[in-house]
Amino acid sequence: MTEAHLNYIDGEWQESTGGETFTVHNPADVTDTVGEFQYSTQADVDAAVAAASDAQTEWADRQAPERGEFLRRAAEEIRARSDELAETLTREEGKTVPEAAGEVNRAVDILYYFAERIRDFGHEKKAASAPDKELSVVREPVGVAGLITAWNYPFVIPVWKIAPAIATGNAVVFKPASNAPNCTRKLFECFDEAGIPDGVLNYVTGSGSAVGDGIIGHDDIDAVSFTGSKSVGFSVYEGATEDMKRVQTEMGGKNPLIVSDSADMDRALSIARWGAFGVTGQACTATSRAIVYEDVYDEFVEGIVERAENIEVGHGLDGADMGPQASEGELTGTLDYIDVGQTEGATLAYGGDELTGGVYEDGYFVEPTVFTDVDHEMRIAQEEIFGPVLAVLKVSGYEEAIEVANGVDYGLSASIATDDLAEAKRFADDIEAGVVKINEQTSGTELHVPFGGFKDSSSNTYRESGDEGLRFFTSTKTVYENW
Known part of the structure; x- marks a missing residue:
């Protein structure tokens, strides 16, 4: 019998008041059941928020290094279980074991970072206008934070929200994506083993309409942080700001890689291959468009098709290069876009087929796909696909490349492959993106610098990661002392 996993509320693992569950399957083999999870109700959300509200003041009163110590202990628990957690992630979300292990290790690094950073964050002396005055800026927790995350990085995205939230003295009510709740369940086990005080962290599974909306609209939630799709993100932002809550939303991308005629082609192809097909293209920062100067276009197309041909698709636990789609x-969404691309007149240079039969029979597999002869106005060049599909566009040179790169509704991550320093610096100035890369893939970021996008990629209210992540979860108090 499949185990029914529980919510974590006020330091206890609890069944939902509604008594219903939902089932999660391995996307590489849907006959493999990952587990059953609570289909929670508003009553469960209310209980989690009440627990967080009751715990928050005492938690905030602890000294910052003491709060950081709980992050450090949780990191040690994760590290001790890293192999198990990577396997859990692969079985639930589908990415390969090396990709999953990298995600788990990144979560450990984030926890250690915020455990140390919180020691000297939150109190800053300023120069006053008179010698008998003292002036300081103090940052205090906003209160109770509602966190809602996506399924594509189901371990590390929760960590990069939870770590700064609790480090700064907030309590948390967390809703994982229903596609991948088991990774975060085990994350909460690690915090529980680390001794996190009751009520500081609460985990509630279920639908967006019941749990997500319940968190966003709750009177005792003070801040909402969301990562997910553009359509849901817009709804989250509208719902949270209606009650004047603090809100940050990180949504999609249509990320370009510009390939200059000065680029080292082998390096450019490696950047494109990993950016487009790593984690099965299921990343908001994945390379979705390669914008290539006409003088090197044919060489690039030949090279990227060759690299796509050499990608082994299969079960992440079996050593494949690329796993299945997550659901x-x-x-279906990816295959629909592949049909759209062909209908619009783009050339399917490689891939495009669903993989079936044999080891693929019970999974959601698709070939890595390359489109050429893509026009900038085509839907496959404008809309986020969230699968292993790369659209290759030919441009005359830098000016057209920038125009095409910026000519979408998104602005999350962008890269250029070039050996021309002046061109690289110009690109950094001209590109409309929150994350700008030179000779690096569009995916992947450092943990101590801001992360977020322009235009429809982000609410543009607050960034995540580093000090920006800490600032989102704190309010500013300016203190004047006259002696």
Whole structure:
């Protein structure tokens, strides 16, 4: 019998008041059941928020290094279970074991970073206008934070929200994506083993309409941080700001890689291959468009097709290079876009087929796909696909490349492959993106610098990661002392 996993509320693992559950399957083999999870109700959300509200003041009163110590202990628990957690992640979300292990290790690094950073964050002396005055800026926790995350990085995205939230003295009510709740369940086990005080962290599974909306609209939630799709993100932002809550939303991308005629082609192809097909293209920062100067266009196309041909697709636990899509819905969406691309007149240079039969029979597999002869106005060049599909566009040179790169509704991550320093610096100035890369893939970021996008990629209210992540979860108090 499949185990029914529980919510974590006020330091206890609890069944939902509604008594219903939902089932999660391995996307590489849907006959493999990952587990059953609570289909929670508003009553469960209310209980979690009440627990967080009751715990928050005492938690905030602890000294910052003491709060950081709980992050450090949780990191040690994760590290001790890293192999198990990577396997859990692969089985639940589908990415390969090396990709999953990298995600787990990144979570450890984030926890250690915020455990140390919080020691000297939150109190800053300023120069006063008279010698008998003292002036300081103090940052205090906003209160109770509602965190809602996506399924594609189901371990590390929760950590990069939870770590700064609790480090700064907030309590948390967390809703994982229903596609991948088991990774975060085990994350909460690690915090529980680390001794996190009751009520500081609460985990509630279920639908967006019941749990997500319940968190966003709750009177005792003070801040909402969301990562997910553009359509849901817009709804989250509208719902949270209606009650004047603090809100940050990180949504999609249509990320370009510009390939200059000065680029080292082998390096450019490696950047494109990993950016487009790593984690099965299921990243908001994945390379979705390669914008290539006409003088090197044919060489690039030949090279990227060759690299796509050499990608082994299969079960992440079996050593494949690329795993399945995370759900039937994601697979269907990708296949629909592949049909759209062909209908619009783009050339399917490689891939495009669903993989079936044999080891693929019970999973959601698709070939890595390359489109050429893509026009900038085509939907496959404008809309986020969230699968292993790369659209290659030919441009005359830098000016057209920048125009095409910026000519979408998104502005999350962008890269250029070039050996021309002046061109690289110009690109950094001209590109409309929150994350700008030179000779690096569009995916992947450092943990101590801001992360977020322009235009429809982000609410543009607050960034995540580093000090920006800490600032989102704190309010500013300016203190004047006259002696």
